[in-house]
Amino acid sequence: MRVLLVDDEPHVRKSVRLLIDWKSLGIDTVLEADNGVAATTIIQAMEPEIVIMDMMMPFKNGMELLEWMQQHGGGRSIIVISGHSDFEFMRHAIRHGGMDYLLKPVDKSELQKAVRKAVDSCNAAKQQMLELRQLSGEMNEMRSLRRDKLLAELLAGPASETVQEALLRELPSLRNVKRCTAAIIRPGFAERGMSGLPASRLHELLLNVVSIAGRALGPEEKGLAFLSGTDIREVALLIWDGLPEAVSLAGAIAQTLSESLKVRCDIGVGGEREFPHFLHQSYREASEALRSRNMLHLHNAVQQWSQETRERDGRLKFYKFEETIYLAIRSANAGQIEAVVRQWIDSIRAVGFLPLNVLQQWREEYQLFKTRLAEELLPNDSGQREDEPAFLIPLQEDGGFSLEGLQQELNADLIRLQQQLLRVQQSANRNVIGEIAQFLESNYMRDITLQEISDRFYLNKEYISRRFKNQFDETITDYVNRIRIKKAKVLLLNPQLKIAEIAQMVGYHDDKYFSRVFKKWVGQPPNEYRGSVSGV
Structure with missing residues (x-):
């Protein structure tokens, strides 16, 4: 805490310095000025919380200094030490923010008490300001959550008139929006979130994405960025400027996010639709565009929806390989597993097209296959049943898909399962x-x-x-x-x-x-x- 002593008499300033136990009051800086003009310069530069001042000074007297401090923002505690008991001086000091008016020669205990009172007042003001800021932050957060919830309802389906009116009250500028393009940002770290990224950390990172995308869009000028609410891994964009501009803007946002966060960010862009009645249709299209992107060739971060999007298929079916994998596991030979997995990966390369939705479907089918295998070969009462770890879609550090990683992951997972079965067989033959x-x-x-x-x-x-x-x-x-x-x-x-x-x-x-x-x-x-x- 800082204190400014203002008095044209050096010995008075020295006496005040000696009379007060500054350290016990939490005051670490004591500044001095010998006139009112010098005091204004120090106040502007150093912003002391407490001013201890005289009334009779050259260039700018105490009454003028009090008026100047009141005009240039209060918030500081003022103690007047004067040799004049004139009532007009006292009234002027109190009217312009003076907390105490002490007469010279000042008593040490009275001065210490007055400064303590000033310190307590400053601390109370700081605490109040802190609480107000915290309350303001909480209110802004609640407003943001309320806004995002209303927008999420628009994305989910045709919203009621009540929801639309509530949203327009929150964002009056949307009354001028007639058509809109929805887009979805899926950062690489969010995809990796399936591998166990804590939900709180994922939420924090996605808020950074919202902030960066929001700055690119401007304050509602070109659109909005917010947490979609339908998928914890997504950030939703609403763009007003038409479809070509929306695609271009999405590309710029993807590049900015990649440079800022050092991670790949894919963006799916839906068609331009009437706002707000058909916004949900554009959002579904953006989601389809993301799910159908080819994981083998992620050259373009922006995936634009088209009618052909719905007709894409990975063609390869996991169930066609189930029997071969089953036999490889029962062979008790790790080389057989590696050969089967290599055959599967080579088939994927030959097709050259692997949409994300197909990859996710394979993941679910593979987990189901392992569950059935465990139920068949590892009875519950064998003592050998282990909790199956979730099979993860392998992604590179930047969020791109790794076919080599998929091969390694499958080899390791299936060989582990094969070894578990071998232990069961060995245990069955001994007491x-x-x-x-x-x-x-x-x-x-x-x-x-x-x-x-x-x-x-x-x-x-x-x-x-x-x-x-x-x-x-x-x-x-x-x-x-x-x-x-x-x-x-x-x-x-x-x-x-x-x-x-x-x-x-x-x-x-x-x-x-x-x-x-x-x-x-x-x-x-x-x-x-x-x-x-x-x-x-």
């Missing part, structure tokens, strides 16, 4: 729970966790616990404790071994805990047991 029991007997002195057993035998923890209890009629913990106590009883026959040593030898790091467990199983503490078996 896994018996092997677990043998493992525990050989390692009873170690602290073995259920997770370690799960990792070692490729079975989930719940399955291990349930099967072990059914087969041995006791939990794994009781089984290990029983082995340890049995070993401990043998070691207790040696009088040279201390109880603490025996506890360590059988896997207990705390001899007191060992004693409690021993008593629970044997019915007496280790010392008493040793005495009973030795005849002492």
